[in-house]
Amino acid sequence: MGAAQTFTPIASRPAPEKLTGTLAWLRRNLFADWTSSIATLAIVGLFAWVLPGIVEWGLVHAVFRPDNEACREVAGTGACWGVIAEKYRLIIFGRYPFEQQWRPLIATLLMVTLLVASCTRPLWSKWLIVAWVVVLVVFFVLMRGGLFGLTPVETSRWGGLPLTMMLSTLGIACAFPLAILVALGRRSHLPAIRSLCIVYVELIRGVPLISVLFMASFMFPLFMPQGTQIDVLLRVFVGITLFAAAYLAEVVRGGLQAIPKGQVEAAASLGLSYWQTQRKIVLPQALRLVVPSIMNSFISTFKDTSLVTIVSLYDLTGSLALALGGDANWRQFYLEGYFFIAAIYWVGCFAMSRYSQWIERQLNVSNTR
Amino acid sequence: MSEEIIISFEKVNKWYGQFHVLRDIDLSVRKGERIVICGPSGSGKSTMIRCINRLEEHQEGVLKVDGVELSDDVKAIEAIRKNVGMVFQQFNLFPHLTVLENLTLAPMWVGKIPKKEAEERAMAQLNRVRIAEQAMKYPLQLSGGQQQRVAIARALCLTPKIMLFDEPTSALDPEMIKEVLDVMIELANLGITMLCVTHEMGFAKSVADRVIFMDQGQIIEQNTPHEFFNNPKSDRTRDFLSKILNH
Numbered sequence: 041m042g043a044a045q046t047f048t049p050i051a052s053r054p055a056p057e058k059l060t061g062t063l064a065w066l067r068r069n070l071f072a073d074w075t076s077s078i079a080t081l082a083i084v085g086l087f088a089w090v091l092p093g094i095v096e097w098g099l100v101h102a103v104f105r106p107d108n109e110a111c112r113e114v115a116g117t118g119a120c121w122g123v124i125a126e127k128y129r130l131i132i133f134g135r136y137p138f139e140q141q142w143r144p145l146i147a148t149l150l151m152v153t154l155l156v157a158s159c160t161r162p163l164w165s166k167w168l169i170v171a172w173v174v175v176l177v178v179f180f181v182l183m184r185g186g187l188f189g190l191t192p193v194e195t196s197r198w199g200g201l202p203l204t205m206m207l208s209t210l211g212i213a214c215a216f217p218l219a220i221l222v223a224l225g226r227r228s229h230l231p232a233i234r235s236l237c238i239v240y241v242e243l244i245r246g247v248p249l250i251s252v253l254f255m256a257s258f259m260f261p262l263f264m265p266q267g268t269q270i271d272v273l274l275r276v277f278v279g280i281t282l283f284a285a286a287y288l289a290e291v292v293r294g295g296l297q298a299i300p301k302g303q304v305e306a307a308a309s310l311g312l313s314y315w316q317t318q319r320k321i322v323l324p325q326a327l328r329l330v331v332p333s334i335m336n337s338f339i340s341t342f343k344d345t346s347l348v349t350i351v352s353l354y355d356l357t358g359s360l361a362l363a364l365g366g367d368a369n370w371r372q373f374y375l376e377g378y379f380f381i382a383a384i385y386w387v388g389c390f391a392m393s394r395y396s397q398w399i400e401r402q403l404n405v406s407n408t409r
Numbered sequence: 410m411s412e413e414i415i416i417s418f419e420k421v422n423k424w425y426g427q428f429h430v431l432r433d434i435d436l437s438v439r440k441g442e443r444i445v446i447c448g449p450s451g452s453g454k455s456t457m458i459r460c461i462n463r464l465e466e467h468q469e470g471v472l473k474v475d476g477v478e479l480s481d482d483v484k485a486i487e488a489i490r491k492n493v494g495m496v497f498q499q500f501n502l503f504p505h506l507t508v509l510e511n512l513t514l515a516p517m518w519v520g521k522i523p524k525k526e527a528e529e530r531a532m533a534q535l536n537r538v539r540i541a542e543q544a545m546k547y548p549l550q551l552s553g554g555q556q557q558r559v560a561i562a563r564a565l566c567l568t569p570k571i572m573l574f575d576e577p578t579s580a581l582d583p584e585m586i587k588e589v590l591d592v593m594i595e596l597a598n599l600g601i602t603m604l605c606v607t608h609e610m611g612f613a614k615s616v617a618d619r620v621i622f623m624d625q626g627q628i629i630e631q632n633t634p635h636e637f638f639n640n641p642k643s644d645r646t647r648d649f650l651s652k653i654l655n656h
Contacts, residue, residue: 305464306501310515310567311490313483320514324505 108369115372123373124380127363131377134199134359140191144202147182150175151205159395161402179206195273199354199362201384207355208342211280215341216334218281219288224318226293237289244286249347252279257351276348284341291333295326328403335396339389356381413440415571415602416461421470423456430456431467432626440570443603445613445634448623449649454606457623458573461604462486462493475570491519494564498576500556502548502563508535509544512563520567527566534562538592554585558592565596572596574605608653614638622646 070080101118103110104125111120124131133141154175157163183202186192198206225237244252256279257272264270299322307317327334349358360377364370416438423431430453438444446454459465460472463479463486472479474489503511512531516522522530535541538558540551548556557577564572574593578586590612597603597616607613613620613634620637622630622645630637630646638654641647 300499300501302497302499302501303503306495306497306503308464309462309490309493309495309497309573310563311487311519312515313487316518320518321503325503328505 111373119376119379120373121376123364123370123376126370127367127377128380130200130363131356131360131380132200134203134354134362135197136199136202137191137193137197140185140193143182143185143190143193144198144200147179148202148205151179151209155209176210195271196352198273200359201356203348203353204342204345204355207277207280207345207348210277211284211345212338212341214281215284215288218285219292220323222285222289223292223296226289227296241286241289244283245290249280249283249344250350252283253347253351255279272351273353276351276353280341280345280348284337284344287340288334288337291330291337292326294333295328295330296322298329299326328400331396331400331403335392339392342388342392343385356384411440414438415440415475416604417471417473418457418460419471421460421467421472423453423460423465423467423469430626431460434470434628436621436628436631438602438604441600441602443597443616443618444605444621445617445619446604446606446621446623447608447610447613447649447653448629452623453626454623455575458575458604458606461571461573462490462495464495487519491567492569493571493573494567494569495573496557496560496564496575496577498579500548500553500560500580502556502560504548507545507547508540508551508559511548511559512566515563516566530566531562534565535559537565537595538562552585553581554588557581557585557589561589561592561596569601571602571604574603574607576606576608578607578609610638610654622649624649 071077097117098119101114102121103114103118104121106122106126108122108126111122114120129138129141133144136144154171157171158168181187182190183198183206184193184195222237222240225233226241228234228237253276256275260270260275303321303325304317307321312320345355346357348355349361354362360374360381364374364377414437416436418434418436421431421434422429432453434457436457446458448454456465460467460479461474467479475492477485477489479486479489502508503514506514509528509531512534513524513527516527516530517524520527532541532544535544538561540555540558540562543551543555543559548559551559561577577593578589581589586609590609593603593605593612594616605612605617617634619631620634621628622637622641622643624645630641630643632642637646638650641650
């Protein structure tokens with residue numbers, strides 16, 4: 041009670057000096073107390089200890105020219121990046137005929153371009169599917185030849201990056217829809233479908249990829265009638281797809297289980313059929329929940345394709361072994377070669393990982409209040 | 410209200426495993442009738458109305474909705490569901506779709522109506538529940554009362570003959586219950602057949618043509634609201650009413 045109070049705003053003033061600036065940031069984040077100070081010093085010490093060695097080996101004493109003599113002189117103290125300059129075509133294209141290597145180059149570039157386009161939202165339309173069909177046809181015509189005056193090249197001579205790209209892209213593209221069907225099948229009310237899906241997942245997940253590939257390439261032909269020939273590349277591709285799909289199916293199933301029963305009931309009460317409900321209500325929600333795990337599976341599949349080496353298909357890793365193993369002069373510089381391969385894989389995986397983060401942000405719009 | 414029977418239960422029984430959840434349900438609902446179903450939890454009220462659009466299957470007896478007997482015939486069930494709207498306790502809006510998309514989904518995919526027309530219809534329903542300005546928002550951006558009104562509008566978009574309400578206000582804050590009940594009262598005046606499981610006895614008194622009391626899977630008593638509240642016949646009903654009305 042009494043006289044009404046008058047409101048007098050407090051004038052704004054700058055934050056105190058000790059709360060802003062680099063020094064304050066350092067103190068707050070790196071040297072807040074004695075444990076974080078020790079951790080900071082330990083990590084800086086580790087870098088100071090390791091980095092100079094890496095820089096000396098990789099840059100200072102390294103040889104960048106494809107000069108075998110120079111490379112041998114610095115062996116042990118400096119890297120020989122010259123081996124890549126010397127062998128890159130063999131590493132990237134494997135045993136593909138040397139003078140024809142423009143064909144896999146164009147085929148791979150086309151596929152990479154379309155992959156990037158497919159990841160760009162404004163370009164998502166029906167034309168993208170058409171583009172994929174066209175590019176796949178062009179890819180195989182270029183790689184295989186035998187048409188338009190192109191010299192035929194057997195699939196056993198395909199190798200390197202085009203093979204890795206093809207196996208992982210098509211493997212993932214085919215495994216994903218299959219995985220969704222299997223995941224839905226495992227939750228089906230029809231016992232026959234459910235058992236089939238469970239047997240499939242448990243069987244494939246229970247064995248290593250290597251054994252699947254062995255079976256696809258060596259055992260499978262034994263069971264085929266005489267005279268039937270299925271290309272080994274196709275068999276291996278099917279093996280990779282089935283293997284990846286089994287894992288992906290479980291990832292997708294995890295997402296499906298997180299969708300409340302009420303969502304399906306609401307869809308049913310509106311008269312939506314089973315497939316409409318899955319497509320419009322359940323899957324869009326379930327898949328966005330498991331984007332990180334899906335990308336995890338994609339990345340594994342991408343790297344798992346390197347295992348086809350053991351059934352004599354020369355993907356990137358295989359063609360590296362081929363490129364260096366057959367040449368006594370350069371054989372000892374395999375470490376640098378593996379760095380090169382690792383860099384290629386890393387760029388692919390890192391791009392996939394960033395893309396998955398972007399997708400997650402795009403899909404989370406409806407969950408932000 | 411006409412004399413035409415739109416829903417009929419004849420000796421309907423249902424079990425969850427060994428648990429006998431619906432016991433010899435006999436019930437006829439006339440076209441345009443407004444029925445409130447009450448009873449303690451676990452009495453089978455929700456199960457009973459969920460049988461009407463076959464979210465639950467009954468195992469014995471005959472259940473006819475709009476002239477069609479409910480059986481395993483998937484096409485018949487989908488046809489019935491087009492004519493039966495349902496509102497749930499937990500709203501069950503689709504969180505990945507905007508309010509407008511929630512409303513147009515079924516008309517476009519089930520009713521095969523062009524998008525533009527479905528949107529016009531949806532906006533008309535949103536206007537009816539007084540929430541048209543939220544059409545472009547996502548469900549989780551709305552309050553509970555707003556979400557439930559959207560859910561009612563969504564169910565109305567297929568112009569159903571029957572509306573089922575399964576405890577539509579039980580998950581709401583007291584302040585929001587009124588805005589939802591107001592919308593339901595307006596609907597009641599449209600002549601649509603309504604079955605509503607609720608504990609809102611005020612709503613029952615002002616709107617219902619008939620109140621049904623259930624316990625242990627049975628219909629114990631059914632009567633006009635006036636008779637039901639002032640002159641309950643069964644002592645079980647009297648006991649229940651004394652518990653929910655006197656606090």
